[in-house]
Each structure stands twice: as structure tokens, then as C-alpha cells.
Amino acid sequence: MKKRMLGNTGMEVSVIGFGGIPIQRVNQEEATKIVLECRDRGINFIDTARGYTVSEEYIGNALKKAGRENFYIATKAMGYDYESMKNFIEESLKTMQLDYIDLYQVHNVSKMEQLDTVLSENGALKALVEAKEKGLIKHIGITGHIREILLKAIENDEFETVQFPFNPVESQGTELFTKALEKGMGTIAMKPIAGGAFGKGKLSLKYIMNSNLITVAIPGMDSVSQVAENAAIGIDGEPLTQEEMEEIKKEVESLGNDFCRRCGYCKPCPEGIDIPNVFVYEGYAIRYNLPEYGKLKYDGMPVKADACVRCRKCERKCPYNLHIVDKLKHAVETFKNLE
Known part of the structure; x- marks a missing residue:
């Protein structure tokens, strides 16, 4: 498995990571098998979230067999003020039964007011910095779906990584990732297969690996076979062929414009619909x-x-x-x- 340095964090992560959303639909036994397969295939980066119901619990239990030392663990929470984030960090540590978490991210900052709260005197960033000083977390990141908000967020030097959607049909993060890399930040591609909308998953991952914008892509996986298939892309490391580029082009064209990129330009809705x-x-x-x-x-x-x-x-x-x-x-x- 190819590895890259996650910005200036000092963490050398596999180019294909494990996205923890889908394991909510399997049981603990199967989740453990999946994490073990990740280890055996060279995947050493796991991303989950407080909001993914049983995901943190499953991963924490699986690490007892797969070995905590074999992974960098990232999680995240939608806590924007100091107390909320402090509590979420404590809950994540307890749920995953860990002494520390490698990367803790502010999850899904979707409004500028939320970012303002995060960065305020009693905001989430203060709680994250304190947790880092205590050794409870090692690094701090931020995630979201709205480019302009994250472009503003990464101006703050406390953020060491940024996570944003990126795949052949969602390239609106190009400017964001470029600026993040220039700052020495790690870049994490969420929705690397467009939430399942992009039919050619392997090609989408290969496209991301060849973009020179992404440190690690985190496809969600809920089976051992999916881990094997996705991990193979990280081992391959070959450039896209002309034929593959044509396949990607056709897939993008087939999706057309009937696809929400979550850019947020439609907001605010007069009726308050998100x-x-x-x-x-x-x-x-x-x-x-x-x-x-x-x-x-x-x-x-x-x-x-x-x-x-x-x-x-x-x-x-x-x-x-x-x-x-x-x-x-x-x-x-x-x-x-x-x-």
C-alpha cells in the first residue's frame, strides 16, 4: 500500500483509508473482520464520527484484535462550542476505549456562524487545543461540504487537516485542497465515489490518487471484499490510461447536472429547509x-x-x-x- 505524509502531522498514512459510515449496517463480528482486513491489506487510516451511531464502538472493539498500533484513528463531532466539543472528545475516547485519538475533526461546519463559534473564545477549537496539550488527541482537523467556509477555516493555523468531497464529478474542492497543501495541511477526500453515485468506483479512486491533491481517500466499506478491492487501488499506483480517462468522462457525462454537489449556493431557503x-x-x-x-x-x-x-x-x-x-x-x- 502506498503511503503519504498527512501534511505536517508526521503521520504516514495509506493513500486508501477506511470510511466508517457503512459499518453501521453490519454486526460487531463482521466489523472486526473488516478492520482486520484493512490491517492485512495495508490500510492504516480509519475515519469515523460521533454521529455514526455504533461505528466508533465497533471500531474500538475491533482494534483489540487488529492492534491499536497498526492504525491512525480519526473521528469527528458536530460540537461547535467549547463544552460540546470537550464532551464529545471524552465520549469518543470512552466509546473507542482509547488513551488518545490521532486526529479529531470539527465535523460538517456548514454555516459561517458555526465557524465563528468554533473559532471564538469559548469555541470548539479551544477544547481541541486543550485536548491536544493534554495528549488526548494528537492533531486537529476540520470537515465540511461548503468550500467557502473551509477556505476561511484553513486560514487558522491550528487546523492541520481538511476533509471535503472529491471525486471525478465533484471537483469544486480543487482550490481548497491546493491552498491546504500549500500550507502544509493534510487533505482527506470524503465521498470518493460520490456517495455511491459514481458507478465506476475503482476508477474514481484511481482518479483521486492521480490528482496530486489528496493525501488519503476514505471510501466507506462494509465488507471484506470491498476492502480488498479498494486497497488494490492504493497498491497499483499506476497513472490513468487514456481508455480509463474516457471511461471516467463518460460516467461524468452520464450523471449530468442532476447531482447535488452540496456547494450551498441554494441557501438560505426562505422556508428554512437545509x-x-x-x-x-x-x-x-x-x-x-x-x-x-x-x-x-x-x-x-x-x-x-x-x-x-x-x-x-x-x-x-x-x-x-x-x-x-x-x-x-x-x-x-x-x-x-x-x-
């Missing part, structure tokens, strides 16, 4: 085959997709000309069918 997250949660239910988790996240939204009054202000702001109103209607039906 439009990008509606599609993210629907994706969990449909593409990730996590209907219960997707519905749980959707049900927790203060304003649901059925609040849409079809004003179409979002559509006029969408740079990809998506039929957002129709897609929201589709989401309403998706979650109604899950009841």
Missing part, C-alpha cells in the same frame, strides 16, 4: 443502503423537505441548474416510503 442535507440524508437511505440512519438524520431536521412552497429561489441560485424543487419532492416520497 436543502443540501436533505439530499445527503436521502443519499444515505438510497445509495449507502442505510435507510434507518438516513431517516434518523432526516427526522432530526427542524424543517423537512415538505415545507417547500415551490418558490424556486434555490433553483435560480444553483450553479448546476438542478431541478431542486422536484428533487425535494422526490426526497419527501423517499422518506415517506420508509415510514
Whole structure:
């Protein structure tokens, strides 16, 4: 497995990491087998989150057999103020039964006000810095889906890594990753197969490996066979052939513009709908085959997709000309069918 330095952290991580969302749909025994396969295939970077229900628990238990020393463990939490983040760090350590976590990230900063809170005197960053000083965490990162917010965030030197969507159909993170690399930050590609929308997963990972923008890509995996297939891309290390580039081009064209990139330009919705997250949660239910988790996240939204009054202000702001109103209607039906 090829390895790269994760920015200036000193961590030499495998170019293919393990994304911890999908193991929510397997049991502990299978999760342990998956983590063991990661170890045997040379994958040494695991990413999970407080919000991924049993993921942290499964990973922590699996490490007892797979060996904590064989992995760099990254997790994250949507705690933006000091107390929330402090509590989340303690919960992660307890749940995963670890003395320290290699990388703790502020998870899914989607509003500039949230970033302001994170960076404030009593913000999450203060809690992360304190935890780092105590040795509870080793490094600090940030994740999100809105480029402009993360571009602002990485101006703060405390952040050592940045995690953002990147794949052949989602290249809006190019400027962000370029600037992060110039600062010596590690770059982590979430949604490397576009949440399952990109049909040629191996080619998508190979594309990312050849982009010179990404330190580690973290495809979600819920089977031993998926680990073997994805790990092989990290071993290959060959440049894309002309034929492969043509395949990628055709796949991108087939997806067309009917695909939410979560750029956030559609916001704010006059009715208060968090439009990008509606599609993210629907994706969990449909593409990730996590209907219960997707519905749980959707049900927790203060304003649901059925609040849409079809004003179409979002559509006029969408740079990809998506039929957002129709897609929201589709989401309403998706979650109604899950009841």
C-alpha cells in the first residue's frame, strides 16, 4: 500500500483509508473482520464520527484484535462550542476505549456562524487545543461540504487537516485542497465515489490518487471484499490510461447536472429547509443502503423537505441548474416510503 505524509502531522498514512459510515449496517463480528482486513491489506487510516451511531464502538472493539498500533484513528463531532466539543472528545475516547485519538475533526461546519463559534473564545477549537496539550488527541482537523467556509477555516493555523468531497464529478474542492497543501495541511477526500453515485468506483479512486491533491481517500466499506478491492487501488499506483480517462468522462457525462454537489449556493431557503442535507440524508437511505440512519438524520431536521412552497429561489441560485424543487419532492416520497 502506498503511503503519504498527512501534511505536517508526521503521520504516514495509506493513500486508501477506511470510511466508517457503512459499518453501521453490519454486526460487531463482521466489523472486526473488516478492520482486520484493512490491517492485512495495508490500510492504516480509519475515519469515523460521533454521529455514526455504533461505528466508533465497533471500531474500538475491533482494534483489540487488529492492534491499536497498526492504525491512525480519526473521528469527528458536530460540537461547535467549547463544552460540546470537550464532551464529545471524552465520549469518543470512552466509546473507542482509547488513551488518545490521532486526529479529531470539527465535523460538517456548514454555516459561517458555526465557524465563528468554533473559532471564538469559548469555541470548539479551544477544547481541541486543550485536548491536544493534554495528549488526548494528537492533531486537529476540520470537515465540511461548503468550500467557502473551509477556505476561511484553513486560514487558522491550528487546523492541520481538511476533509471535503472529491471525486471525478465533484471537483469544486480543487482550490481548497491546493491552498491546504500549500500550507502544509493534510487533505482527506470524503465521498470518493460520490456517495455511491459514481458507478465506476475503482476508477474514481484511481482518479483521486492521480490528482496530486489528496493525501488519503476514505471510501466507506462494509465488507471484506470491498476492502480488498479498494486497497488494490492504493497498491497499483499506476497513472490513468487514456481508455480509463474516457471511461471516467463518460460516467461524468452520464450523471449530468442532476447531482447535488452540496456547494450551498441554494441557501438560505426562505422556508428554512437545509436543502443540501436533505439530499445527503436521502443519499444515505438510497445509495449507502442505510435507510434507518438516513431517516434518523432526516427526522432530526427542524424543517423537512415538505415545507417547500415551490418558490424556486434555490433553483435560480444553483450553479448546476438542478431541478431542486422536484428533487425535494422526490426526497419527501423517499422518506415517506420508509415510514
